[in-house]
Amino acid sequence: MRPGRLTAMLSYGSYVDGQDRPGTQWVYTVRASAMLRDFFGSVRTKRALESGQLAPEDAPEYVIGRSAVADPHEVEAALQSASRAADEWSAAPLATRLRLVEVFHELVREKHDEIVDLMIAEGHPSALARWEASGILANTAPETREFLASQMAHRVDTVQRELTVRRVADGVVCLNPPQNATIANVLLGIWALAAGNALVVRAPKSAPLGVMHILRELIAPALEAVGAPAAALSVLCSDAPATMRAWLESPLVDDVMYFGGSRQGIEFGAQCVAAGKKPVLELAGNDICVVWHDADLDLAAEALTEAFYGSGQICMVPNVAVVHPDVADELLAKVTARAAAIRPGYPEEPGTLLSPVLRTDLFKAVLDQALEGGAELVCGGRRLAVSGEVDEVGGLFLEPTVVRVDGLKQARDLEAVRHETFFPLLPVVVPAPEETEGLLETVIDFVNTNEYGLRNSLWTGDRAVVDRYVARVRGGGLLKVNDSHIGFLPVLPTHGGTGLTGGPGGEGNYPVLRTSHLQGVSVAYGVRPTEAVFADLDKKEASV
Incomplete structure (x- = not known):
């Protein structure tokens, strides 16, 4: 926050490695109702602020916030810090990572009205803003957490072995939310974090403020509360084509969660596969x-x-x-x-x-x-x-x-x-x-x-x-x-689908499952390797 009028205006720099990085270029957000009342006047004010012709402290009250525009160096820095954090965070116990979702859920309840008000300010009708907030709560409800916990790990103990089937984090997950419902969709990222991934989010330049504010006020505090590395979350407002290209080209990126139209999304998914990334596609519905x-x-x-x-x-x-x-x-x-x-x-x-x-x-x-x-x-x-x-x-x-x-x-x-x-x-x-x-x-x-x-x-x-x-x-x-x-x-x-909705391999989307992969683990005690190799064969021969 800055002195003067900005004490009432949200102001966010790029969030990388747990630090706020103020920018030299800003995108200003105007209250949607002001745009409806006086579209051209609101646009003139927005352009004057973004070009430096109008000082932030002189902005009218309907300008509710600003977000710094990240440059390519910050995009790369976010991936570097996420890669380092992913190594540490993925090793955290599953109980700790699920506690992250519980803390997040509690914060959503606590800040429910604030979330709804911000959605309304960005143009969502009040009834729909409340519906979207209900979706966030359902997506992280105790019953949901309990079910997904059961999907993340299953252990069977025998006389000589501990056998576990578990899901392991993919690594660095990049999330590109849609422009029409940024807040509700970007908060799916909490489950990518719960899988043990580090999360990098690109806030769309057309509607960045809600993303910047909500991730900083809900997910960042939840990570801190459970002792997760702050660098597990990065949030940037950046140019879409350049950022997506950087994600595709970076060896540090494992998954990309993409929202958009089916034609563009299917093409982008193919590019991800060609670059060795896992695409998680949320495309059109019909x-x-x-x-x-x-x-x-x-x-x-x-x-x-x-x-x-x-x-x-x-x-x-x-x-x-x-x-x-x-x-x-x-x-x-x-x-x-x-x-x-x-x-x-x-x-x-x-x-x-x-x-x-x-x-x-x-x-x-x-x-x-x-x-x-x-x-x-x-x-x-x-x-x-x-x-x-x-x-x-x-x-x-x-x-x-x-x-x-x-x-x-x-x-x-x-x-x-x-x-x-x-x-x-x-x-x-x-x-x-x-x-x-x-x-x-x-x-x-x-x-x-x-x-x-x-x-x-x-x-x-x-x-x-x-x-x-x-x-x-x-x-x-x-x-x-x-x-x-x-x-x-x-x-x-709450999300996910088949055909042109989810692309090849599309299904109901639980991000904690889609951004992780199966792994089997056997921990043996006192087992001779040769006996283990031929154990099943010996049993079959004995039965004959």
């Missing part, structure tokens, strides 16, 4: 929610409207609904009524669920392609001002939009069905009359042939349908039945 004829339609409609939360700019919302034709009209009416109540607003306002959308031209192209391909517009489709009024010229928000698509067979000809759109756009696919014979199997095949696989969900009152769905659906890191599609639960993975 989740399918199936609603059967005997579902509770009020609850199913409530779950489907989660598609519009954050204007659909959340990977784990339902992206496509497949609805039994017997209840399609009734369900669409219920979803339409709920969609009409979802409005834009400033992120601090309790009822706000929509976020600004910058690519409104692309939204229109996707919607037009769907309508030209035979989809029917049920509701929405227009641009809105922050007040909720229609503004087709300058509106930064989009109405929650529902289109009806008749027939499964041709549904994936539509971009809105085949790929994640990242818009408040929900295609509702209704099987055609000729598709009703053996419909459950047809719908399950439709789910299984989805190129993505983050989350899939089902609404039904028939246990036989539930059992068949769960037994047959192979895609997805998570399946939900008669439950919130986006809700977080202890023990179950």
Whole structure:
């Protein structure tokens, strides 16, 4: 912190080797509500601060913080210090590393309101900020910690040996969080640390403050509390292409956790493999929610409207609904009524669920392609001002939009069905009359042939349908039945998936498992080596 106005402004340098390194170049963060009220004025202020034309102590109150921009030397220094720390930290007992997660969980509870307020300041609607905070708590809950502890080591004692199957830290893990939900996703790094790795985080220059603040105020103190080396954590705000290239080229890096679009992510994963790094990919989702004829339609409609939360700019919302034709009209009416109540607003306002959308031209192209391909517009489709009024010229928000698509067979000809759109756009696919014979199997095949696989969900009152769905659906890191599609639960993975969501080898992501590797250990007492080598062979011969 600096004197004057900066006593109320967060200010973070690069964090390397346990030390704060002030920068000569800074990125300033402006409160999102100020950007909505006066976009051009806020941008002018931000640019004046970053160019040195406006002194930090003269910044208006809506400038909430600044982050130093790291240079290539600091990027390299972070890797060097992480490599040294990884050797020490990986040898710490598992109990100590799991205690780290427990301390972190307690700090999240203690600082819950602070975390939520910072998310809101960065533009997350208040309801979604609370949802994200609940995900952090579920991801580190006691039940989750207990389950993952059981996965990290298993020991069997025989008369002459201690046999252990354990997971060992990969080494240095680099984490590149997404720009749309930096805080919630970067905190997955606590589990990479719990595996015994050192963690290097790149805070995106477009939204660095939350990452810098939360890691410094939550993870760094937790590491200190359990006696871990401070250098086990490094946090930098740096240029993305140069930093990712440095990570790929460095012999010190073992794993890279990458968030982004599927096409770019799959390509980056291939580059990681070629460079001898393990890629842990969190890419696009295109989740399918199936609603059967005997579902509770009020609850199913409530779950489907989660598609519009954050204007659909959340990977784990339902992206496509497949609805039994017997209840399609009734369900669409219920979803339409709920969609009409979802409005834009400033992120601090309790009822706000929509976020600004910058690519409104692309939204229109996707919607037009769907309508030209035979989809029917049920509701929405227009641009809105922050007040909720229609503004087709300058509106930064989009109405929650529902289109009806008749027939499964041709549904994936539509971009809105085949790929994640990242818009408040929900295609509702209704099987055609000729598709009703053996419909459950047809719908399950439709789910299984989805190129993505983050989350899939089902609404039904028939246990036989539930059992068949769960037994047959192979895609997805998570399946939900008669439950919130986006809700977080202890023990179950919060991230990860199959297909274009997780790339080759993708699955439900527990970072403590994905950033470690299996190792078998035998500690013997009084065993003759020759007897050990031929023990099984002798037993087989004796039985013959």
